[in-house]
Amino acid sequence: MARSTFPEWIFDGSEIADPMGRGERAVRWLGKLKHPKSPLPGKPFQLDPWQERIVRAIYGPRHADGTRIVKTVVLLLPRGNRKTSLAAALALLHTIGPERVPGGEVISAAADRKQARLAYAEALGIVRTVPQAAANTRVVDYRNRLTFPRDGSFYEAISADAGTQHGRTPAFVLADELHAWPKRDLWDVLRSGLVKQKGSLLIVATTAGRGQENVAWDIVEDARKVARGEVDDPSILPILFEAERDCDWTDEDVWHRVNPGLAHGYPDLEGLRQLAREGQRRIGDREAFRQLNLNIWLDHSADPFVDMEVYDAGAGEVDLELLAGEPCWLGVDLSSNHDLTAVVAAWRDERGGYLVHPWFFCPEQNLRIRADRDGVPYPSWADQGFITPTPGNVVDFRTVEDTIRGLCDRFAVQEIAFDPHLARNMLNNLAEDGLPAVEMRQGWVTMAPAVKELERAIVGRQLAHGGHPVLRWCFDNIAVHTDSAGNRMFHKGKSRDRIDGAVACAMAVSRASAEAGASIYDSDEWSPELMVL
Numbered sequence: 036m037a038r039s040t041f042p043e044w045i046f047d048g049s050e051i052a053d054p055m056g057r058g059e060r061a062v063r064w065l066g067k068l069k070h071p072k073s074p075l076p077g078k079p080f081q082l083d084p085w086q087e088r089i090v091r092a093i094y095g096p097r098h099a100d101g102t103r104i105v106k107t108v109v110l111l112l113p114r115g116n117r118k119t120s121l122a123a124a125l126a127l128l129h130t131i132g133p134e135r136v137p138g139g140e141v142i143s144a145a146a147d148r149k150q151a152r153l154a155y156a157e158a159l160g161i162v163r164t165v166p167q168a169a170a171n172t173r174v175v176d177y178r179n180r181l182t183f184p185r186d187g188s189f190y191e192a193i194s195a196d197a198g199t200q201h202g203r204t205p206a207f208v209l210a211d212e213l214h215a216w217p218k219r220d221l222w223d224v225l226r227s228g229l230v231k232q233k234g235s236l237l238i239v240a241t242t243a244g245r246g247q248e249n250v251a252w253d254i255v256e257d258a259r260k261v262a263r264g265e266v267d268d269p270s271i272l273p274i275l276f277e278a279e280r281d282c283d284w285t286d287e288d289v290w291h292r293v294n295p296g297l298a299h300g301y302p303d304l305e306g307l308r309q310l311a312r313e314g315q316r317r318i319g320d321r322e323a324f325r326q327l328n329l330n331i332w333l334d335h336s337a338d339p340f341v342d343m344e345v346y347d348a349g350a351g352e353v354d355l356e357l358l359a360g361e362p363c364w365l366g367v368d369l370s371s372n373h374d375l376t377a378v379v380a381a382w383r384d385e386r387g388g389y390l391v392h393p394w395f396f397c398p399e400q401n402l403r404i405r406a407d408r409d410g411v412p413y414p415s416w417a418d419q420g421f422i423t424p425t426p427g428n429v430v431d432f433r434t435v436e437d438t439i440r441g442l443c444d445r446f447a448v449q450e451i452a453f454d455p456h457l458a459r460n461m462l463n464n465l466a467e468d469g470l471p472a473v474e475m476r477q478g479w480v481t482m483a484p485a486v487k488e489l490e491r492a493i494v495g496r497q498l499a500h501g502g503h504p505v506l507r508w509c510f511d512n513i514a515v516h517t518d519s520a521g522n523r524m525f526h527k528g529k530s531r532d533r534i535d536g537a538v539a540c541a542m543a544v545s546r547a548s549a550e551a552g553a554s555i556y557d558s559d560e561w562s563p564e565l566m567v568l
Contacts, residue, residue: 040262040275044092045295051091057103058095062087064132065124069164078164085295086121092272093125093236094134106270108238109258111277113294113330115302122209122240123157129207129236130158130190131168131183136234139188139206144225146215148194154211155179155192195221203228208237213251214244222250243277243330255332277330284325285311293329302328318342340486340513340525340537341493349493350502353390358382362447365439366475366542368535369432369457370396375422376430377509377536378439380446381543388497389544393506393536394442396435399424409533411508421505436461443470452542475542482538483522485545486515490523492544500540509536 044051053059068080075081082090089110096104112118122143128134130141143158145151159181162168173182179192188206195216201224208225216222229235244251258273260266276293283289290307291297297304307328314321322342325331363380370376376396381389397405397413402424406413416422423438425431439461442448452475453462465472475481492498500506512534514526525534525541 038263040259040273040277041292042262042274042276045085045088045274051088051095052097053091053095055097055101057097058091058093060133061090061094061128064128065090067165068124068127068161068168070120071160071164080120080124080161081117081299082124083296083299085298086117089121089274090125096269102234103236104269105272106236108236108272109254109274110238110240111243111255111258111275111330112240113276113302114242114327115306116276116294116296117301118240119154119211120157122211122238123154124161125238126154126190126207126209127158127161127168130181130188131162131172134207134236135183135186135188136206136232137186137188139186139232140204141188141190141207142203142205142225143190143192143209143211144195144221145192145211146195146217150212150215151192151194152179154209155181155190158190193221204231205229206232206235208235210237210239211241213239213241213254215241216250219250243326243332245326245333252332275330277332278325280331282329282331284321284329284331285315289329340510340515340523341490343507343511345496346493346498346500346507346510347502348496349498349500351499353392353499353501355392358390359445360447362449363442364449364543364546365442365451366539366544366546367435367439367451367453367458367461368539368542369435369453369461370430370535375505375509375533375535376432376435377539378435378442379506379536379539379543380442380448381540381547383547384497386497387492388495388499389492389547390499391506391540391543392501393503393539394438395422395505395536396425396430396438397422398428398430399426400428416505421503432461436464439465440470450546452546454542473546475546477538477542479518479522479524481545482524482541483518485541486523486525488548489541489544498544506536506540509534509538510540513537 051058062082065080065082069078070080071078073079073081093105093108094103098104110118126141126143129139143151143154145154159174162172162181171183171185173184175182180189182189195218203225205225205228208229210222229237239254241251258271258275261268261271262273262275276295278289278293294302296302310320310324310328314324322333326333361382363382366379368377378394379391381391383389402413402417413422417424423434425434439451449471451465451470451472453472454477455462455474462472462474515523516526517523525538
């Protein structure tokens with residue numbers, strides 16, 4: 036059984052090594068700070084027991100030569116648990132506190148200027164509340180910079196949209212809300228800069244994100260492997276407060292487990308209850324609650340196509356034997372070397388809905404490599420017949436063409452829709468033999484209406500797909516681009532997130548919608564067993 040990623044050590048009272056007293060020193064120094072928003076008498080900085088344990092775990096453990104063991108902290112914490120306040124205080128520990136180094140650069144980085152300003156404002160508020168700290172620092176507010184002139188160390192807040200930051204040599208980096216960073220450029224610059232400075236420290240403080248199209252996914256997933264013991268890397272300290280994907284998201288015991296601040300009055304429990312009530316009525320609010328307040332990293336992309344629970348309503352059996360000889364439309368999405376190739380058949384029904392079934396193809400030679408890269412069980416899918424491996428290290432289009440010809444023999448295929456980009460030869464071969472191969476370019480003009488019709492069918496629970504696991508994975512990976520007129524189209528996003536089956540499905544459904552065709556319900560042989568929802 037896999038080990039949990041939950042940081043039990045924060046609450047179990049176990050010993051945290053501190054051979055040189057650096058953890059104790061950090062805790063004592065932070066305890067002398069004040070916070071302008073503190074409700075306590077004298078406005079002390081509130082360092083609650085769970086936060087104190089984190090500080091001790093970062094600064095206490097040391098190598099034999101006295102250097103700090105922890106180099107990277109991955110703090111995955113739901114909103115409202117004061118991670119920005121804690122991170123800002125740690126930044127000050129390296130700017131004006133005992134962890135500072137002469138000339139040290141302390142950087143907090145965020146997705147945009149507004150978010151970057153939040154961490155800086157926290158740090159500045161703390162400094163201004165402590166007279167001694169305020170007297171020994173210089174503020175350059177328009178640059179979001181705080182300087183300690185005596186040692187030349189400084190704290191500066193920057194954003195991912197602020198252009199190049201090459202040349203940085205930070206001693207401390209706070210990567211704030213990393214899940215929201217639009218690209219990894221700033222991350223790579225800061226990460227490479229940290230290795231220039233001996234004893235540097237990186238703190239990733241973020242809530243959960245959506246999909247795998249962001250740098251945070253890789254960092255958090257690596258931290259999970261460390262937490263589970265799959266990777267032995269004591270330089271990484273994973274602090275992952277995240278609920279299980281299949282948890283009861285309305286259970287307040289789950290809320291308390293992943294929101295360590297609740298025991299100390301934050302976030303507001305009544306506020307969480309209100310959000311949960313709204314989430315029970317509205318899908319979008321429910322997903323936001325799961326992501327932001329329970330730290331459940333959602334599977335779908337940042338701009339999902341449909342609610343996958345609604346999609347799953349069509350997972351009943353689609354009996355191909357009963358559909359033999361019935362009119363159908365094929366959508367074909369041929370792949371480059373790195374994608375799946377998909378062929379999807381669509382049949383109409385009298386309710387205005389569709390039955391669909393896919394066939395997927397993948398190079399046999401790269402099957403296990405692809406499984407490791409994409410994090411999905413390609414070999415198992417192949418063994419179960421959900422994917423057809425083709426000889427070699429690229430998809431064999433001859434196998435795909437033979438499959439299409441076989442479908443034309445088996446079903447009354449009305450059209451075979453191809454994007455001509457990679458399909459010119461196959462399209463011509465089929466057309467020359469009298470098969471109904473047609474062009475359907477994957478641009479806005481054709482795909483926006485196709486996506487709209489597919490969405491209508493799914494949301495209306497009028498798409499039966501049989502629960503095919505590879506097709507479901509493709510739909511779960513979709514990111515959507517929306518133009519100024521509100522038209523939507525699929526976006527492949529990161530290369531490992533395959534959506535080829537969903538694209539082919541949209542093509543097939545679109546052609547089935549465009550053609551009147553003969554409904555399967557008009558046939559004397561039709562029975563309700565054709566589609567079981």
